[in-house]
Amino acid sequence: MEDRYNAYLLRSDEPGGSMGPLAGRTVAVKDNISTAGLETTCGSRILKGYVPPYDAHVVTLLREAGAAINGKTNMDEFGMGSTTENSGFGPTLNPVDPTRVPGGSSGGSAAAVAAGLAELALGTDTGGSIRCPAAFCGIVGLKPTYGRVSRYGLVAYANSLETIGPMARTVGDVSALYRVISRHDPRDTTMQGRPYEHDPAPTVAGRRIGVPAEFFGEGVDSRVATRVEEAIETLSACGATIVPVSMPSMASALAAYYVTCTSEASSNLARYDGVRYGPGGETARPWHEAFTDVRGSHFGEEVRRRILLGTFALSAGYYGKYYGKAQTARANVAADFERLFGTIDLLAGPTMPTVAYRLGELADPLSMYLADILTVPANLAGVPAISVPCGEVDGLPVGLQLMGRMFDDEAVIDAAAAYEAEATA
Amino acid sequence: MVDESDVRRIAELADVGIPADELPTFTAQFNRILEYFDILDTLGDARAGERRLHTVLREDEPCPSLPREAVLGNAAENEDGFVKAPRVM
Amino acid sequence: MSDGQVIIGLEVHCQLDTKTKLFCGCSTDYRDDGPNTHVCPVCLGLPGTMPAVNRRAVEFALKVAKAFHSEIPEECEFSRKNYFYPDLNKGYQITQYDRPLALGGYIEIEGEEDGEKRVRLTRIHMEEDPGRLVHKGGGDRARYSLVDYNRSGVPLIEIVTEPDLRSPKEARRLLAKLRATLEYLGVYDSEKEGSLRVDANISISGHDRVEVKNISSYKGVEKALTFEITRQRSLIRRGATVERETRHFVEARGTTTASRSKVEEHDYRYFPEPDLPPLRVASWVAEIALPELPDARRERFMQQYALSVNHARTLTGDLRLAEFYEAVAGQEPALAATWVADTLLGELNYRDRTIATVDPARFRALLGLVKSGTITDRSGVEVLRAVLDTPEEPAAIVKRLGLAVTGEDTVATAITEVLAEHPQAVADYRTGKGNALNYLAGQVMKKTRGRADPRDIGRRLAEALTE
Numbered sequence: 001m002e003d004r005y006n007a008y009l010l011r012s013d014e015p016g017g018s019m020g021p022l023a024g025r026t027v028a029v030k031d032n033i034s035t036a037g038l039e040t041t042c043g044s045r046i047l048k049g050y051v052p053p054y055d056a057h058v059v060t061l062l063r064e065a066g067a068a069i070n071g072k073t074n075m076d077e078f079g080m081g082s083t084t085e086n087s088g089f090g091p092t093l094n095p096v097d098p099t100r101v102p103g104g105s106s107g108g109s110a111a112a113v114a115a116g117l118a119e120l121a122l123g124t125d126t127g128g129s130i131r132c133p134a135a136f137c138g139i140v141g142l143k144p145t146y147g148r149v150s151r152y153g154l155v156a157y158a159n160s161l162e163t164i165g166p167m168a169r170t171v172g173d174v175s176a177l178y179r180v181i182s183r184h185d186p187r188d189t190t191m192q193g194r195p196y197e198h199d200p201a202p203t204v205a206g207r208r209i210g211v212p213a214e215f216f217g218e219g220v221d222s223r224v225a226t227r228v229e230e231a232i233e234t235l236s237a238c239g240a241t242i243v244p245v246s247m248p249s250m251a252s253a254l255a256a257y258y259v260t261c262t263s264e265a266s267s268n269l270a271r272y273d274g275v276r277y278g279p280g281g282e283t284a285r286p287w288h289e290a291f292t293d294v295r296g297s298h299f300g301e302e303v304r305r306r307i308l309l310g311t312f313a314l315s316a317g318y319y320g321k322y323y324g325k326a327q328t329a330r331a332n333v334a335a336d337f338e339r340l341f342g343t344i345d346l347l348a349g350p351t352m353p354t355v356a357y358r359l360g361e362l363a364d365p366l367s368m369y370l371a372d373i374l375t376v377p378a379n380l381a382g383v384p385a386i387s388v389p390c391g392e393v394d395g396l397p398v399g400l401q402l403m404g405r406m407f408d409d410e411a412v413i414d415a416a417a418a419y420e421a422e423a424t425a
Numbered sequence: 426m427v428d429e430s431d432v433r434r435i436a437e438l439a440d441v442g443i444p445a446d447e448l449p450t451f452t453a454q455f456n457r458i459l460e461y462f463d464i465l466d467t468l469g470d471a472r473a474g475e476r477r478l479h480t481v482l483r484e485d486e487p488c489p490s491l492p493r494e495a496v497l498g499n500a501a502e503n504e505d506g507f508v509k510a511p512r513v514m
Numbered sequence: 515m516s517d518g519q520v521i522i523g524l525e526v527h528c529q530l531d532t533k534t535k536l537f538c539g540c541s542t543d544y545r546d547d548g549p550n551t552h553v554c555p556v557c558l559g560l561p562g563t564m565p566a567v568n569r570r571a572v573e574f575a576l577k578v579a580k581a582f583h584s585e586i587p588e589e590c591e592f593s594r595k596n597y598f599y600p601d602l603n604k605g606y607q608i609t610q611y612d613r614p615l616a617l618g619g620y621i622e623i624e625g626e627e628d629g630e631k632r633v634r635l636t637r638i639h640m641e642e643d644p645g646r647l648v649h650k651g652g653g654d655r656a657r658y659s660l661v662d663y664n665r666s667g668v669p670l671i672e673i674v675t676e677p678d679l680r681s682p683k684e685a686r687r688l689l690a691k692l693r694a695t696l697e698y699l700g701v702y703d704s705e706k707e708g709s710l711r712v713d714a715n716i717s718i719s720g721h722d723r724v725e726v727k728n729i730s731s732y733k734g735v736e737k738a739l740t741f742e743i744t745r746q747r748s749l750i751r752r753g754a755t756v757e758r759e760t761r762h763f764v765e766a767r768g769t770t771t772a773s774r775s776k777v778e779e780h781d782y783r784y785f786p787e788p789d790l791p792p793l794r795v796a797s798w799v800a801e802i803a804l805p806e807l808p809d810a811r812r813e814r815f816m817q818q819y820a821l822s823v824n825h826a827r828t829l830t831g832d833l834r835l836a837e838f839y840e841a842v843a844g845q846e847p848a849l850a851a852t853w854v855a856d857t858l859l860g861e862l863n864y865r866d867r868t869i870a871t872v873d874p875a876r877f878r879a880l881l882g883l884v885k886s887g888t889i890t891d892r893s894g895v896e897v898l899r900a901v902l903d904t905p906e907e908p909a910a911i912v913k914r915l916g917l918a919v920t921g922e923d924t925v926a927t928a929i930t931e932v933l934a935e936h937p938q939a940v941a942d943y944r945t946g947k948g949n950a951l952n953y954l955a956g957q958v959m960k961k962t963r964g965r966a967d968p969r970d971i972g973r974r975l976a977e978a979l980t981e
Contacts, residue, residue, distance in 0.1 A: 034562040047561070053495040054555050056562060147478065151789075155561040159788035189481045189566050190791060255462045264788055266439060267596050270605020271559050273440070275510045275661065280501020283511045283658035287600045288440065290511035296442025304441050305451070308432065309458060311439040314596070314783035323785060325465035332468070366457050438781060440598050478791035485532050485570035488539030488554070496550045496558060496663070506549040507648060507660035510600035 005093040005102070007111035008071040010039055016068025022180055023066035028118035030109050031072040032079060033164065034153035035059050042155050043075040043087040043105075046298035050277045056153020057185040058122060058164050065180040070118055073108030077300045078269065079126050079157040081105050082371050083362060084133070086302045091359060096138055096397060100356040103136030105129040109167050110137040119168065120177045124154055126162035127257050128351075128375025131387035134167055135399025136356035138389045140174045140416065141167040145407050146382035147192040149178075150185030156268040158261035161379040171388060171417040175200045178409070198410040202417035205239030208344040209415070214250040215349025215374055215401075227398040228350045231390035231419060235348065238418050243344055249332040250377060256329035257376035258369055259313050259322045266310025269303065305365060334381040341405045346415055350374055351387040351399030374401065384409040388416040390423065426456055518719040518750070520743055522685050523636075523677035524735075526692060527670045528702050529643065529709040530574045535667035536642045537565030537608065542668050545706065549648075549662035557667035559603030564789045567592075571669035572795055574701035575615050575640050577802055578671060581695055584619030584638055586796040592640075592787040597780065600659045601644040603666050609641035611784040613792070621695070622809060623687040624827065626680065633688055634676040643668040646708075665708075677715065682739035685714065689735055690831055694808045697833040704732075705870070714739060718746050722758040726770050729763045738763040742770050811836055819847035828855045834869045835859075841874040846885050853881060857895060861902055876901050880908040890967050893917040919965055928961035929971075929978050943979055951975060 003011065009031050016024045029035060032042040034052040036059075041047040055063070062069060076086035084107025085091040092107040094100040095115040102111045106123030110133030113121045123130040125143035134141025142165045149164045156162075166177035175198065182196040211232060216225050236242045274281035274294035281290035299307070313322035340347065353374060362368045378385035383406055387399035400419065404412035427435075432452050436443045443451055493506060502509035535542060538556035556563040579586055593611035616638040625631030645666040649656035673692065679685050689712070696702035703709060711730050716739060717723040724746065729738050746756045761770040806814070808830045815826040815836075829839045829851065843850045858877070862869065880901055884894045889912055900911040912918055932954055933940055942950035951972065958971050 032562075034560075040561070042561070050499055050561070052555075052560065052562070053491055053498065054560070152564050153562040156789075186481075186483065187566055188564050188789075189483070190478060190789060191481075192478070252464050252468060255464050258458070259462060259465070263785060267594050267606050267783070267785070270440075270596060270598065271561070271603070273598065273600075273605060274501060275600060276508060276558060276603070277499035277560070278501075280509075281511055283502060283509050285511055287511035287513055287659070288598065291440040291598055292437075292442045295440055296444075299441065301447075304443065305454065307439050307441055308435050308443075308455070311783065312427070312435050312459075313462075314785055315435070315438065316781045316783075319783075319785075322462060322465065325468050328468050329465060365454050366461060369458070369461075438783075480567055480791050480793050482569035482572060482793075483539075483566040485534050485568050486539065487534050487541045490540045490552050490554050491558070493548070493550050493553075496553045499560075504660060506551075507662055508550065510647075510659040510661050512656055512658050513600060513647065513649075 001117055003117060005095050005098065005111045005115055006090055007073055007092050007108045007115060007117060009041060009043065009074050009089055009108070011071035012038060012069060014069050017063070017066030020064060020066030021176065022062065022120070025067055025120060026070045026118045027062055027067040027177070028071055028073045028109050028112040028121040029059065029062075029069055030106050030121070030123050031075055032124055032155040032157070033059060033122055034155065035069065035072065038072060040072065040155070041088070042079070043077045043089060044299065044303065045088040046272045046278050046295070048279060052153075054153065057150035057187065058181040059153065061181050061183055067120070067180070071112075073106070073112055073121065075108055076105035077303050078155070078265070079105040079124060079129055079162070080265070080302050080306050082128065082132050082368055083357060084108060085359065086300055088300055093359070094137060094356050097356065097395070099358055100396065101136065101359055103133030103352070103356060106141070106167065107133045110134055110139055110141065113137070113139050113167055113169060120173055121167040122164055122177075122181070123167045124162055124164050125379065126158050126261060127372045127379050130165045130167060131351045131375050131385060131399065131401060132372070134387040135351035135389075135397065138397030139167060139169050140171050140386065140388050140420070141165065142174050142178060142386045142409070142413070143378060143384065144178065144182065144196070144409055145194075145384045147190050148194055148196060148407065148409065149182050150188040150191055152185050152187040156264070158264040159268070160264060161257070161261055171200060171413060171420045174386070175413050175417075192407070194407050196409055198413065200413050200417040202414065202421040203238070204235050204415045204418045207240045207346060207411070207415060208243055209235055209240045209346045209348050210243045210245035210340050210344040211348055212245050212247040212250070214247050219370065219373070220350060220353040221355070221393070223393040224350050224352070224354060224398050227391040227393060228348075228400055231400040231423070232348050234422050235415065235419055238422055240415070245340055245344065245347070247336045247340070247377070249329065249336040250373070252329040253333050253377050253380060254369065254373050256326040256333065257372065257380055258309070259326035260330060260380075262306045262310035263313045263323050263326075264310065266307045266314065269299070269307055272299070302365065330380045333377050337377070337381045337383055345404070345411055347403040349401050351401040355393050355396035355398060378403050382406060384412045386412050386416045388420055390419070427459065428452065518721065520680055521677045521717050521719055522679035522681075522739060523715040524675045524679065524685060524688065525713040525715075526673045526689065527711040528673070528696060529706065530571050530669040530671060530701055531703045532568055532570045532574065532669055534568055536568050536571050536640065536669035537667055540667065544664035547664070549664060552664045553666070557603060558663055565608060565787070567790060567793070568669060571640060572615075572793065573798070573802070574669075574699070575638065575671050576795060576799055577699045577701055577804065578673070578696060579616035579619065579638050580799055580802055581699055581804055581807055582619040582621055582635055582638070584616035584635060586616050586799050587613065588796050589613065589792040589794050590615045591792045592790045593784045594787050596783040599644070601647045601661060603645060603663060607642060607644060608787055608790075610639035614639035621675070621688060621691055623684060623691050626684060631684070633678045636674040636676055638671055638673050641670050641672060642666070643670050682736040682743065685739055686736040689732055691808065693732065694831050694833060698805055698807050700805070705868070716742050716746070718743070718750060718756065721746065721750060721756045724756065724758070725760045726763050727760060731765065734763060734765050737768045738770060741768060745770070819843060819851065821847065821851050825851045825855045828859070832869065838869050838872065838874055842878045842881060844878065844881070846881060849885060850881055853884070853894075857898060861898060865902065867902070872902070876908055883908055883912060887919055887967055887970070888912065889917050890919060890965065892964055917965065919967055924962055925958070925966050925971065925974065928958045929975055932957045932961065933978060940979065951979075
């Protein structure tokens with residue numbers, strides 16, 4: 001099938017196995033996940049031509065499960081964006097409406113699934129990068145609990161925030177893919193030895209679902225809010241108890257997120273100096289000049305901006321004001337979740353404040369950052385969160401976000417399955 | 426607030442070139458973002474929560490290394506088994 | 515004239531002698547292999563790789579901390595030190611910053627005045643070694659660099675002392691003690707090239723401090739510091755200012771030179787390594803058993819073998835030397851101590867060889883020949899040289915060189931002749947001139963062409979003179 005939406009950076013026709021839980025099923029893999037023998041660029045021209053000599057742990061697991069990896073998907077360069085327009089290889093279009101962005105940064109994976117080019121896809125979620133494109137393309141995407149899927153082979157953007165996660169058209173498929181990719185890996189020592197082995201049960205009866213007021217605040221499109229409120233009523237009708245709650249830490253969550261992710265990114269992206277891989281610098285020049293030249297000319301604008309923001313946030317005299325304070329804010333978010341999960345089981349709200357933007361609509365960097373406000377809290381705290389389609393506004397999909405306790409991805413998936421069953425009934 | 430010379434200094438620290446003609450816009454956007462970060466100033470100095478995870482250690486058992494062709498395979502240039510890099514002087 | 519106190523602090527980096535690297539399973543045994551043959555995705559810094567901490571490296575570092583009486587905090591943490599350099603695989607080095615493995619502690623060395631001196635430690639932390647740069651045609655002229663990542667990721671400990679050292683000699687003693695202790699602990703192998711690197715902070719009291727980097731040999735430390743003290747003192751004498759700067763030691767010339775960009779201020783932007791949550795290893799310390807360390811062994815040598823403090827210190831100052839001594843001490847510990855500490859070390863030093871190259875069995879046989887009086891001490895030295903330079907057995911050497919002590923009759927004859935030939939000396943002896951005996955003994959030695967035992971000659975001459 002033709003890739004009319006530029007969902008893939010590279011297509012492959014591995015046949016897949018005849019055995020295993022994913023035997024013969026097509027899986028699209030986001031291009032920041034290392035695949036031995038398949039170019040892995042992270043959507044960046046600085047990795048053009050880089051072919052990893054090793055597989056990410058999740059890719060090994062996919063192959064063992066019989067999956068047919070059918071290509072590497074487009075993304076915002078190194079995951080830095082919410083539209084997939086920041087790719088060094090051109091934007092991906094939203095299959096629902098090709099004048100719109102698919103969301104990001106896992107926009108290629110979401111578009112591949114939405115367009116029927118792959119049954120399943122792997123995305124990665126640092127601050128909403130699975131859930132945002134899932135919402136914008138009308139599919140299901142799960143950000144697992146931090147420490148439940150090996151990150152070995154995931155090209156780091158912000159290590160303390162990001163996870164690999166499953167994307168598919170249905171909660172059942174998301175669950176099936178999650179089962180495969182959550183096996184233990186000693187090479188990622190932040191893994192907590194908690195594989196996901198659950199068969200989803202579509203039920204929320206007796207669950208207490210908190211609805212934070214802050215998720216319906218300023219900037220949230222009222223029509224999107226209405227769709228999500230209707231979805232929450234559906235959950236209530238399924239037997240869940242709805243509880244209005246508050247998350248005051250949301251006020252500084254986005255700043256905490258951007259300071260943390262840019263700080264880590266500034267360091268993670270220091271390795272792209274043109275020496276060991278990627279386009280080489282001029283070795284006859286002094287190293288500082290050669291590195292600056294390679295990095296300046298091959299990183300895109302948003303990547304350069306985030307590297308500089310992070311460099312500044314960690315620099316002498318500013319560490320305390322930015323990085324230090326961001327960790328305090330982050331701890332506050334985690335504390336808010338912990339407090340709320342003392343009495344309730346799940347939190348619900350919109351995944352994104354709006355529906356998919358028009359291509360080019362979010363030109364200003366800060367406006368783009370602000371669009372992540374509803375997804376970053378789960379990354380700051382490490383808790384699981386899913387986006388499941390819940391209707392449309394102007395023919396564009398809206399996503400319902402459900403968040404759960406650490407390592408209670410099972411409850412999140414069950415609730416999403418319950419909503420999905422009710423909504424598609 | 427930072428000015429263009431600050432941005433240039435940070436860019437140098439990060440070994441990232443910012444073309445001169447992009448500098449004014451870049452600096453303005455940078456400042457808008459930093460201004461947004463100022464919300465962090467409203468937080469107290471309360472000690473950030475401890476990370477609850479602890480590192481799991483690996484046993485000191487050798488694993489195979491990569492064949493040298495694979496080590497050099499992605500490098501733009503190599504010579505006599507070494508990776509070629511810019512000069513240090 | 516200014517004659518301020520010399521103030522020195524050291525930062526010592528030692529490679530830990532683990533089987534694998536700090537964060538990956540690549541072997542550290544790379545010295546005999548070609549470049550980039552002990553490299554994997556992790557230590558090459560490929561995108562997507564993650565560090566996994568080597569348990570033994572942590573155990574080794576804790577052993578060192580325990581041996582030096584350091585405090586081990588409940589939790590420690592790895593941080594990233596961000597800087598660019600062509601030998602670096604990731605654009606940062608994983609090290610420890612504000613939460614190191616160990617704090618405080620001390621190392622005891624022989625002080626400039628009598629007795630032991632305690633040099634306080636600031637901290638001990640773990641970090642990864644960068645790759646190695648090679649410059650064809652010499653560093654200054656090379657038009658590009660070549661990188662070998664075999665060394666990349668080898669575990670290092672950095673031991674930082676307080677500025678408690680007062681002379682280059684004390685600095686050398688500190689390093690010697692440090693090296694010995696690490697070898698006794700079995701965590702370090704000084705024979706491996708490039709396994710020790712030292713940065714020194716040095717100042718003359720009342721003046722600014724200079725950091726000297728790139729001291730990569732044990733002997734280089736004393737040289738570098740001596741040069742630097744002379745340089746700083748002469749600046750001060752001339753009324754010039756000692757600038758606060760970083761200088762590099764140029765081993766070949768024995769001098770230090772100002773770093774090219776001395777104003778280059780570093781901003782390493784340390785932050786916690788997000789892929790490595792904190793380590794909780796303080797509780798391991800109680801279970802770590804320390805072997806006998808140099809100080810304890812020195813005390814034991816003085817007790818068990820009745821050695822002088824100087825001999826005991828020398829013999830325990832190096833693990834292999836101490837083991838060699840114990841292998842040859844046998845029934846004659848005093849004789850063995852003299853021969854090992856005074857004679858053998860001198861001969862090895864002259865040949866630039868280490869104790870590891872000496873066969874204890876042949877050395878023991880040599881001591882046996884000396885002890886039994888088969889050869890004289892002086893012949894013994896000759897035999898020792900042959901033992902070091904050839905594979906021959908000492909007995910065969912004695913035979914080949916005809917060094918066996920001659921029979922008693924020859925000595926008796928020689929004494930009789932000498933007494934007859936030197937009546938004046940005999941008279942002098944009888945009137946109490948002490949050195950007359952030495953003179954006569956010398957004459958006897960000459961007649962026996964050095965093959966008689968001098969102590970034996972002395973005794974028998976004295977007997978003959980009192981008759």
